[in-house]
Amino acid sequence: MTGCNDTPLGLINSIESFGSVDGPGVRFMLFMQGCRMRCRYCHNPETWSMDNAPMTMTPQEAFDKAVRYRSYWGKNGGVTVSGGEAMLQMEFVTEFFRLCRQDGINTALDTSGQPFVNEEGFLEGFRKLCSVTDLFILDIKHIDDEEHKKLTGFSNRNILDMARFLSDNGKHMWIRHVLVPGITDDEPSLRKLDAFIGTLANVDRVEILPYHSLGIAKWDKLGISYSLRDVRSPSAEQIRNANELLHTSSYNGYKG
């Protein structure tokens, strides 16, 4: 980054000073504005549009805000960028993370991987991002490509490519899977997902996120029709079963 004109401006939906589940320890969280995917269960539909972001910030401004919370981070906390889809604003995230890393702050990126393109033109920038990111928290919505398209409107091929890329390049990952009864919880798919994760290196944690319907109100407010209205949250038994199928308890790297 050289002059002011080159400074990428981040389009930001909101900040949360106390994140405790998206990455290790206590974390400052930036929720970026904008996402292409239209996941049917999305609980942040207000972050989809790239227009009308509630805030904009330079990486330096975001950094200045984040470090105010340093005293709460203890040994393992830090910053997490989430969204929306943070990778749509890769330049901003990279510069923000660079500033953090320069100051010894742990960085985590919570992403769906959807913007990933396995081509040199994209990878040049992505490698820079990787060099300043301590942890990738990657959502795999569905292992089956057709089902993934139905659920999100997009293919999962580049997302799985991204997972392999991270694995090949020694980057640490948490893999997350939202468990939606009747949609993402069938046994063959979970077994297939488990097998895929098994091929990856450096997976520190595999997490089941039980579907909840708390986002519905936001859809209603935005006037978008919500197609999962009749879907319930998974039962404790369904969650336990999915945890077993994905062998979540054997991924313990996050315990440090």
Next chain:
Amino acid sequence: MVEKSQWSGFKGRMWKLEINVRDFINKNYTPYDGDESFLEPATEATNVLWDKLQALQREERARGGVLDMETDVVSGLTAYGPGYIDETTKDLEKVVGIQTDKPLKRAFMPYGGIKMAEKALMQYGYTPNAKLHEIFTKYHKTHNDAVFDAYTPEMKKARHSHIITGLPDTYGRGRIVGDYRRIALYGIDHLIAMKERDKSRVGTMYMADADIRLREEISEQIRCLQAMKEMATSYGFNISEPAKDAREAVQWLYFGYLAAIKTQNGAAMSVGRVSTFLDIYIERDLKAGILTEQEAQELIDHFVMKCRMVKFARIPSYNELFSGDPVWATLEVAGTTIDGKSMVTKNDYRFLHTLENMGPSPEPNLTVLYSSKLQESFKRYVAKISIDTSSIQYENDDVMKPIWGDDYSICCCVSATQTGKEMQFFGARANLAKCLMYAINGGWDTDYNEQIGPRYRRCQGNYLDYDDVVEKLQTMMGWLADLYVNTLNTIHYMHDKYYYEAALLSLIDTNVRRTFATGIAGFSHVIDSLSAIKYGRIRIIRDEMGYAVDFVNEGDDFPRYGNDDDRADEIGVWLLETFINMIKTRKTYRNSEPTMSILTITSNVVYGKYTGNLPDGRRASTPLAPGANPSYGAEKNGLLASLNSLAKLPYAWALDGISNTQTINPEALGHDEEERKTNLVNVLDGYFDQGAHHLNVNVFGIDKLLDCQEHPDKPEYANFTIRVSGYAVKFISLTREQQDDVISRTFHDRM
């Protein structure tokens, strides 16, 4: 130098030359840096007694909140013979003594005000005793009547309009902590001898008013010490001499506290910093092989059970201010010494463990004197107790210790006081949100349509101007400071005269230091209102007489306190600094030292009821934010941003305490118990390392409160405890209005 056989094995010299419990503790306590694995479960006796007590508590609730009341006996140290939880199981009680003759029965205490004592009786369907009525109206004046004899018309008006309210003129001022440990360490006879010596040294040259009064007060104290002996004798104990073992130490100490709660119904009746002290006796007995860990835990469980039984007869207006029947039997654990060593002992674990052995409870008001430098194992255990019970509060030892030393107690909800060396003149609080309205309206009260404050020039024009409002606010705060201090001076003069705390002060140094504890209500709303005027464009809506009764922001959204935004937070710092310095220039009763709190207890609801629409958009009659908390819905950046705003307020300017209550959804605190403990410890470290003073931590979701409100009779809710501003309370014992207030506050639960 005195020597006693009961002191065998104890080290040190200074505490033998003078009454000096702090020195005794420092020379003799055994720090503990292990974890909670040594703790023992409740004994059979504990379970039997606790079951009986819970049955009584259920019955109390079924009877509308009061189990039984005294009508015919004026409470006093020797007004009753011995009493027990249950006569048939009295041998199981390792610590004995109750306030009246029956458990949970509320004593008749007329000295604070006969009207109030009788009103409390009639409210629950009891008939006041006619003879006692005659005595306390015809032959003996009480505190409340005396205060009203001296009040000026202006004071009465300010009180009635609620710009100053919650004043201890209708109830005991409390907030005095006797050093109950002295009885265990020295025995009553030695304490009497010391007081006799003090008395002999007063008025030896010229007898001024102060000397005459002090001689009388010491005489009262000595009489109380003698009566304490008599009280103990009725239970079969001789407390003339020091305690010889742990059981006696707990019992002797408790007799001191019992003397306090038999004679005073103060708003707060703290137990004090007793944990480390008692550990010394327990350690000595454990080493000598005459006590087991199980017996040690039983002693602490039984002592705590007694603290859970303290009851006072209160009037409806008191319950409105301080909802849920609190007594603030505040009791501290942890802390560090002047030279920075941890004071955590095994006994701190035992006191916290009572919340596991006997379940969550609002009393005693367990307070952790926190420092990030305390050992990890202890910090993780307190975090676990918070997560499991929401029953404890945290106060920053690192900011209190430089002011109060390493033997302070918490005398109320959050205020510190040097144990055995100080007392406090409790001053409730002035409503600065209402004062802002007076500033805008030239002393006119739009809630009562009455001129209450001085008729200064009002804000002119259609829009509020920041500089103009600030100037007018300062002038009005000056008027309020005068009136407030004079009112408190009147109250405390009369309290000393008609409701003197002889039992408590007999266990405090004769040459007592006094603080004068004023307070602010409506803190967040004044900040947000001034910020609205500065950064927004606030149009005034006037009533037919031209007074401002509502406001509309026609400009930009404005920064609000609670988001770590300096533009708003700095206004808060200015407000605090301005008001405390106004108070400090006034003349206070008995040369007491002014302090300030930002602490409302649950009175934020009552204060709000009598406060109109404000420039920040808060609607008339809705609750003010509690304590120093940000306003409802103001926090847009999560818990830590809110904590950062609070941490900017200098404790040195608010030595009576800056109360903050936060509720965190368990799911938002981490994935599992281990993560939650780690994260809570990180939150506490980060907050207190920035110099913040106090934090109440609740860990539960809003669903639980809503369900509890709808189904209060579910057994799991019988002891469901939550922290509110400055104390803990059973949720089911709050009024519906107070419950709604708690529910409407911010829950940090972003997922």
